[in-house]
Amino acid sequence: MTLYRQLLIGIVAILATIFLGSVVISSKSAQSYTERSVSGHNQNYANLLTLLLNSECAQIECDKPHLETWLKPIIDQGHFKSIKLISPEGDSLFVDEAPEEQGSAPDWFKRAFPIEPLPGTASVQAGWTPLGDLSLTTPIEGVYSELWEGSFQLTLLFLIAAILTGLLTNYALRKILLPLDAVVHQANALGERRFTKTSEPYTFEFKRVVVAINTLADRVKAMLDQEADTLNRYRQELQEDKVTKLLNRDHFMTVFRSTLQRDDSSGSGALAILRFSNIVGLNQQFGYKKVDDMLAEFGDAVRWLLNINGGWTGSRLNGSDFMVLAPALKQRSKIYVDSDDDFEVIEADRSKEPRGEGGQAMARPSIHVQVLGETHLGAADSIRITQAPDIGDVAHVGEGRIVYQSDIGVEGRTSFSFSVTLDGAEQTHEIRVLMTSINDPESVGRELQEQAIKVLKQHGMQDATEVPVSAIYFNPLDPVGGLLSALDGALTEVDEAKDSGLKIAFMGNGDATFAAQEMEGWRDIFKEAFEKKLFELVTAPVSKLDGNLLHQEANLVLRRPSELLNGGQFLPWITRLNMMEAMDRVAVELALNYIDEHQEAISVKLSSEVIREKEFKVWFEDILSNRGDGHHPLLHIQINEAMAFRYLSAFSELCATARQFAVKTGIEHMGHQMTDIGRLTDVGIDFMKIDVFFVKDVNTDSVNQNLLKTLATLAHSLGIHAIAEGVANQDEFEMVDKLGLDGASGPLIKDKLAASSLAANEGDSGSEGE
Amino acid sequence: MVVLLLGWTGSWATLTFDALRNTALVQHGETTLKVIDQWIALIKKIESLPDQEKLLYTNNFFNSSVRWVADEENWHESDYWATPLETLSKRKGDCEDYSISKYVTLVLAGMPEEKLRITYVKARITENGQARNQAHMVLAYYPKPRSEPLILDNIARDIIRGSLRRDLTPVFGFNTGVITVGHGTKPSNEKPTNRLSRWGDALEKMKREGICLPGEMCS
Numbered sequence: 001m002t003l004y005r006q007l008l009i010g011i012v013a014i015l016a017t018i019f020l021g022s023v024v025i026s027s028k029s030a031q032s033y034t035e036r037s038v039s040g041h042n043q044n045y046a047n048l049l050t051l052l053l054n055s056e057c058a059q060i061e062c063d064k065p066h067l068e069t070w071l072k073p074i075i076d077q078g079h080f081k082s083i084k085l086i087s088p089e090g091d092s093l094f095v096d097e098a099p100e101e102q103g104s105a106p107d108w109f110k111r112a113f114p115i116e117p118l119p120g121t122a123s124v125q126a127g128w129t130p131l132g133d134l135s136l137t138t139p140i141e142g143v144y145s146e147l148w149e150g151s152f153q154l155t156l157l158f159l160i161a162a163i164l165t166g167l168l169t170n171y172a173l174r175k176i177l178l179p180l181d182a183v184v185h186q187a188n189a190l191g192e193r194r195f196t197k198t199s200e201p202y203t204f205e206f207k208r209v210v211v212a213i214n215t216l217a218d219r220v221k222a223m224l225d226q227e228a229d230t231l232n233r234y235r236q237e238l239q240e241d242k243v244t245k246l247l248n249r250d251h252f253m254t255v256f257r258s259t260l261q262r263d264d265s266s267g268s269g270a271l272a273i274l275r276f277s278n279i280v281g282l283n284q285q286f287g288y289k290k291v292d293d294m295l296a297e298f299g300d301a302v303r304w305l306l307n308i309n310g311g312w313t314g315s316r317l318n319g320s321d322f323m324v325l326a327p328a329l330k331q332r333s334k335i336y337v338d339s340d341d342d343f344e345v346i347e348a349d350r351s352k353e354p355r356g357e358g359g360q361a362m363a364r365p366s367i368h369v370q371v372l373g374e375t376h377l378g379a380a381d382s383i384r385i386t387q388a389p390d391i392g393d394v395a396h397v398g399e400g401r402i403v404y405q406s407d408i409g410v411e412g413r414t415s416f417s418f419s420v421t422l423d424g425a426e427q428t429h430e431i432r433v434l435m436t437s438i439n440d441p442e443s444v445g446r447e448l449q450e451q452a453i454k455v456l457k458q459h460g461m462q463d464a465t466e467v468p469v470s471a472i473y474f475n476p477l478d479p480v481g482g483l484l485s486a487l488d489g490a491l492t493e494v495d496e497a498k499d500s501g502l503k504i505a506f507m508g509n510g511d512a513t514f515a516a517q518e519m520e521g522w523r524d525i526f527k528e529a530f531e532k533k534l535f536e537l538v539t540a541p542v543s544k545l546d547g548n549l550l551h552q553e554a555n556l557v558l559r560r561p562s563e564l565l566n567g568g569q570f571l572p573w574i575t576r577l578n579m580m581e582a583m584d585r586v587a588v589e590l591a592l593n594y595i596d597e598h599q600e601a602i603s604v605k606l607s608s609e610v611i612r613e614k615e616f617k618v619w620f621e622d623i624l625s626n627r628g629d630g631h632h633p634l635l636h637i638q639i640n641e642a643m644a645f646r647y648l649s650a651f652s653e654l655c656a657t658a659r660q661f662a663v664k665t666g667i668e669h670m671g672h673q674m675t676d677i678g679r680l681t682d683v684g685i686d687f688m689k690i691d692v693f694f695v696k697d698v699n700t701d702s703v704n705q706n707l708l709k710t711l712a713t714l715a716h717s718l719g720i721h722a723i724a725e726g727v728a729n730q731d732e733f734e735m736v737d738k739l740g741l742d743g744a745s746g747p748l749i750k751d752k753l754a755a756s757s758l759a760a761n762e763g764d765s766g767s768e769g770e
Numbered sequence: 771m772v773v774l775l776l777g778w779t780g781s782w783a784t785l786t787f788d789a790l791r792n793t794a795l796v797q798h799g800e801t802t803l804k805v806i807d808q809w810i811a812l813i814k815k816i817e818s819l820p821d822q823e824k825l826l827y828t829n830n831f832f833n834s835s836v837r838w839v840a841d842e843e844n845w846h847e848s849d850y851w852a853t854p855l856e857t858l859s860k861r862k863g864d865c866e867d868y869s870i871s872k873y874v875t876l877v878l879a880g881m882p883e884e885k886l887r888i889t890y891v892k893a894r895i896t897e898n899g900q901a902r903n904q905a906h907m908v909l910a911y912y913p914k915p916r917s918e919p920l921i922l923d924n925i926a927r928d929i930i931r932g933s934l935r936r937d938l939t940p941v942f943g944f945n946t947g948v949i950t951v952g953h954g955t956k957p958s959n960e961k962p963t964n965r966l967s968r969w970g971d972a973l974e975k976m977k978r979e980g981i982c983l984p985g986e987m988c989s
Contacts, residue, residue, distance in 0.1 A: 051942055058939070088915035123887070128910065128919050128932035128940050130887075 004177050011169050019158045027151045031113045034143055038117035046120025046136050049074070049083075053134070057126035067094045081139045085124065087132040103141035105148030113147065115140055179206045186213050193719030194684040195220045217681065224714055225678035231710055232674045238703050241316040243292050244299025252315030252323060257480055258692040258726065259327050268572050269327040272445040272471035273487050274452055277495050279320040282464050294459040298322075301451040311642055322452075326444045343431065344370040346401070353403055354395050369431065371420065372400030382421035386428060389414040404433060407646075441471030445502050453500065468494035472505040475568060522573040525560070530582060534559050537590045538566075539602065541753045542689075542723060542745040545736070549753065550687075550723070550743045551601035551636050554591055556583070580607040581616050588620065588635075592627055595634045603636035605668065608643035611650045617657060624661040636664040638689065645676045652683045659684065669725070671707065677714055688715055689745065692726030698739075699731040709739040716740075789980030794855060802859040805835070809858060809875070816879045825911055828875045829922045829929055836863050836871070838924055851972040855979045865907040868924040870972060872909045873945070877983055885912050887943035888969075893925065894937045910943060944969070946983055 049071075056062065056070065067085060075083050075096050085093040117140070124131040179201025187209075189196045195217035200207050239251040247255065256271070276282065282291045295316075302322065306312040313325040346368050353366060372380055380400045388394060391414045392406040402418060415432040452467040470490035474483050490505035529535060536559055539552035558565040574583050584606050591604045610616040624632055637658060644651045644667045655665045666687035667680075671694045690711055698704045708724070715722040724736045727746035736744055787810050794806040812831050816824045839862045841850045854871040857863040863871070869888045877883050886909060893906035910919035910932065919932045926935070973983070 047942075054940070054942055123943060125940060125943055130912065130916060130943075 003180070004173060007173055007177075008170065011173075012166060015162045015165055019162045022158055023151060023155050026154055027113050027147065030147055030150060031115055034147060035115050035117050038115070038138060038140070038143065039120075042117060042120030042136060042138055043122075044120065045080070045138070046122045046134055049136065050122035050124050050134050053124045053131070054126075057124065057131055062124075062126055062131060064093055072096065079138060081137045082119075083134070083136045085132045085134050088130050093132050098139070100139050100141050103145035103148070105141075105144040109148050109151070110144055113151075115143055115147070176203055179203050179210075182206075183209050183213075186210065189682070189684070190216075192684055193717070195681040195718075197682070220717070221678050221681050224681065224717070225675075227710065227714060228674045228677045231707060235674070235703065235707060241299075243295050244302070244316045244322075245296075246299050246302060246322070247313065247315040249315060249317045252313065252317070252325070253480070254693050254696055255313050256325055258696065259325065260474065260478055260480065268473075268475045268568060269325065270441040270444040270471055271326070271474055271483065271487060272324045272441060272448050272469060273317075273491055274322045274324075274445075274448050274467055274469045275491060275495060276320045276452070276465050277468055277498075278465035282461060285464055286459075286461060290459070291461075294455060294461060297458070298452060298455045301455055302448070305447055305451060322448070324444060324448050343429075346370045352397050352401065353405065354393070354397065366403055366405045367433070369402045369404070370400060371402055371418070371429070376400070376422060379420055379422050382426075383418055384420075385416060385418050387415075387417040387430075389416040389433065392433075402431075404431075406433070441473050441504050442502065445469040445471035445504075449500065449502060466495070466498060466500045468497070468500060469502045470494060470505050471502070519573075519577070522570070523577055525558075525570075526574065526577065526579055529558055529560075530579075530586070533586075535583075535586050535590065537587075537594055537602075539594075540745060541749050542603070542743055543749050543753060544743045545733075545741065547752065547756065549600065550721075551603045551634075552594075553603050553638075553745060554587065554594070554605070556587055556590075575607070581610055581613050583607065584610045584616065585619060588623065588637075591635060592623070592632070595632070596628075599634070601634045601636060601664075603638050603664075603666065606637050606639050608640065608647065611639060611643060611647045611654055617654060620654075621657055621660075624663065631662050633662045633664070635661075636666060636686070638666040638668045638687075641667050641670045641673055641691075645673050645679065648679055648683070655683055655685060666721075666723075671711060674707075674711075677711075680718060680720075685720055687721040687723055687743075689723045689725045690741075692746070695724045695726055695732060695736065695746075696728070697732070698724075699735040705735065705739060708736070708741065712740045712742075787980070790855065791980075793979045794859070798855070798859040802855075805858045805861070806855065809854070813875060813879050821881060821885070821911070821913065824876055824879055824881060825920065825922060825929055828872050828879070829927075831875070832857075832868055832871050833924055833927045836861055836868065836924075838862075838864060838868075840864055849968070851968045853972055853976045853979055854981065855976075865924060869907045869909045869922075872922050874976070874981065874983065876909075876911075877946075878981070883945050883984070884915070886910070887912065887919070887945050889943040890941040892939040892941060894939075895925070906938070908938065910940075946973070 053062070053067075053070070060066065062070075071083055071085070071094050074080065075098055080098060081100060082095075082097040084095045087093055117137070119135045119137045121133060121135045123133050180203075182198050182201060183206050186196055186198045190213060197214045197217050198210050200210050200214070236245075239247055241248050259269070279291070282294075286294075299316070302314045302324065305324070306314050311327055315323045315325075317323050352368070371383065377400050380396075380398060383396045383400065383402070385394055385396060385402075389404070392404060394402060394404045394416045396418070397403050404416070413432060413434055415430055417428055417430045419426055419428045421427075446469075449467055449469045453462065456462040456465070456467070468491055470487050470493075472483055472487045472490070486505040490503040494501045494503045536557050537554045538557050539554055542550045542553050544550050555567050556571075557567065558570050571583075574580055584604075587604045587606070591602045594600070594602050610620075624630060624635075637654075639651060639654075658665045664686040666685050666689060668689040669691040670688040671691045688711075690708060694704050694707055694711075696704075698708060712722040721742040722740075723743040723745060724732075724741050725745050727733050727736060727744040727748045729748055733744060733748055791803060791806060791810075794803045809831070812827060816827045819827070836857055841847055841864050844850070844860060844862050844864070845852070849866075851870060852860075852863055852867045854874050857867045857871050866888075873886055873888055876886060889908055889910045891906050891908055893904045894901055895904050906923075906925070909922040911922065911929075912919045920929050921932050921935050921938065922929055923935075923938075926937075932938070932940070976983070
């Protein structure tokens with residue numbers, strides 16, 4: 001029985017007791033009072049009658065007829081029930097009883113509250129001689145009726161009062177117990193190892209529970225944060241170049257290889273290399289110390305680039321060579337004002353941009369728009385932002401200049417409005433912003449080179465060295481060696497020209513085709529593909545370490561009449577053409593079909609776009625509730641780590657939606673943002689896939705062993721399965737097992753499961769076609 | 771039956787006399803206690819005597835030891851019904867005080883209450899050759915239910931038959947029995963207000979002082 005019901009029953013019982021008790025006590029007291037009062041009246045009548053009779057009988061002989069003529073009219077005309085006169089010998093001298101009418105009181109009431117007044121008695125005497133004892137009673141039915149009606153009204157009154165009190169109590173109870181739901185919700189979340197915080201309820205008892213759980217949540221979070229922080233620092237120290245704080249060569253190469261292994265859109269992008277061609281001469285001319293200072297500053301500049309272009313990775317390969325990896329998914333956004341009005345887009349001046357927390361300039365892509373000419377600058381104060389953009393922030397920074405700052409790595413359109421009062425008339429203007437990603441090798445290389453030249457100038461070293469740059473476009477599964485030698489060749493070519501030039505390297509055919517030229521072609525291809533449903537799923541198994549399948553990881557392929565395109569080939573274009581949401585819908589539908597067909601768990605990779613799209617969430621809820629029984633434990637969804645953390649609250653909402661339909665959620669390519677792991681405490685994901693970067697050669701790399709082990713421990717403390725991505729050989733597999741992870745994916749797992757399924761199917765006519 | 775009844779009355783009377791003596795001592799002092807002891811001695815003495823002698827002793831005891839005064843002077847009230855203890859402590863009283871005290875004495879000495887009736891009478895008094903009517907109260911004793919009573923009075927100090935008392939006209943007679951007789955089913959429910967109020971008050975007061983008449987509910 002619920003607490004609410006128990007309390008309500010208790011209160012109703014108390015009310016009923018009070019109510020019944022009151023009625024009974026009141027009726028009893030009325031009964032007793034009435035009884036006494038009627039008895040008194042009876043006695044008065046008896047005394048009066050006796051006095052009269054005594055006086056009569058002292059003079060005249062009171063025989064039976066005389067007494068009858070005397071008493072008969074009294075009982076007939078009066079209000080008596082009975083009058084009796086009994087002689088001392090016991091003879092009846094006069095006995096008469098008047099009939100009594102039935103009153104309104106029911107019999108059970110009379111039995112419950114009997115009124116038995118004493119009859120009035122007195123002794124009649126003729127002179128000194130006793131004549132007999134007089135006894136009389138008065139009618140009682142009328143009294144019963146009064147009492148009954150009184151009690152009835154009282155009952156009614158109490159009933160109304162009780163009902164009102166009941167309603168009031170009901171309301172109060174609901175109000176008091178309301179926070180209980182929140183407490184239960186929080187406790188359930190705790191059971192699922194989601195350490196959510198709840199606002200403290202008003203009710204004291206609940207408050208204590210909530211405060212306790214909140215404290216626990218805080219502690220867990222603090223513990224995870226601290227742990228993650230330590231790990232991150234440890235990792236950085238071992239993997240970074242001391243001077244520039246950029247990754248060292250080994251780790252950069254591991255990142256690069258793991259990037260190429262991804263068969264989604266982040267597996268392609270640009271790679272650029274920069275060389276300080278005369279580092280030896282610099283050292284001789286300025287001394288190591290000064291050159292190191294310069295390089296440290298260049299490191300800062302590169303890291304600033306990496307920051308504003310979320311997802312980029314930078315490295316100092318050796319003393320003079322720097323490399324930047326710019327995967328396509330984490331592209332840098334270029335912003336253009338797209339407006340009918342004549343506003344001047346002016347050069348961005350970072351010093352004029354609004355500061356973030358701690359007074360730091362925010363490393364975000366931005367545009368600066370001059371909305372007033374010099375003649376109208378006086379009207380600058382009247383500029384008001386009337387409608388904020390739905391992505392990014394906008395602010396008027398003075399002097400008629402409006403600054404728009406986008407979110408990092410976002411593509412799409414947004415708009416904002418502002419009003420300005422000119423010559424007494426208010427005008428409203430809309431500015432539409434287009435954010436596109438142009439991530440060609442040339443722009444990446446150019447950015448890098450610009451930073452280097454800037455830093456050199458600051459240190460007065462610009463004439464002492466050249467900074468040749470070469471860059472290359474890469475696709476998934478491209479050979480690392482081929483890419484690097486092509487890049488190296490191009491760089492040598494520029495270097496030999498003794499110029500801070502830039503050369504785009506090529507490897508094989510068509511890789512360097514520029515995006516803009518291909519865009520339209522791809523648009524037609526996708527249009528046809530969506531219409532004719534040409535997308536298909538290919539699966540790669542993810543298994544638990546005991547060999548059982550955890551789920552199939554789904555990747556999309558596009559089947560065209562002439563060829564089969566894998567995700568790495570067409571997904572970058574999906575991103576560029578802003579078709580990610582449509583693509584994700586196709587993926588979810590195909591996965592649901594796959595589940596219907598195979599009854600096997602399958603995990604779909606969702607893009608960053610859908611996390612933020614409200615429409616996708618609605619569609620997602622819709623399809624999940626309409627398919628089958630609305631319960632989809634076999635459907636899993638996974639999202640890239642960088643996107644999950646960037647849009648954490650939206651991701652958290654998506655996870656909550658998924659939980660409603662028993663859909664499992666997870667994060668892939670995990671481990672690069674270790675400091676953020678603490679933020680996962682209240683998201684409630686089911687699995688995390690640790691990036692191949694940390695798994696590769698884990699059997700020999702003690703740093704990664706430590707990281708993996710700690711990650712697994714942290715994951716388990718949050719009730720999350722930890723899975724190693726890209727396990728390539730038995731040694732790695734055994735180490736992963738030893739480190740306490742729960743599952744693995746990669747080529748080895750594929751082979752293992754294929755082998756075991758072959759073994760299982762031995763003797764069958766068919767075989768598994770991959 | 772008689773023996774049983776007497777025995778019961780006796781033991782019960784003994785018990786309550788202790789309470790009465792205590793009240794007398796605490797409320798009125800040793801002098802009163804002496805008078806009360808004399809009264810108790812009287813009751814014990816006449817318990818076993820025939821009715822006629824009970825009447826005689828009782829009548830004499832009160833007529834000789836209590837002096838008549840008007841209520842106005844005695845109690846500063848126009849009408850006051852005193853208990854035997856009050857009457858004996860003051861050794862003063864008016865007609866109803868005599869009647870009540872004699873009635874109580876006789877009932878405590880084992881006389882059935884049906885035989886006694888305190889009676890309002892109209893008395894014709896001749897004073898200094900002038901005759902006038904006065905409201906008076908006497909105690910009537912009926913040897914048989916319908917017989918002529920003997921009258922115990924404080925004006926005429928001897929016990930005389932009713933018919934010979936030409937100066938008295940009876941108006942209304944009562945005793946504890948007639949007044950308090952209910953149907954007999956619920957005597958406990960009875961409250962003093964149900965009685966003749968002054969008589970009821972006097973009976974209540976007696977209870978508190980430690981005199982409990984047979985048939986009364988005493989705690």
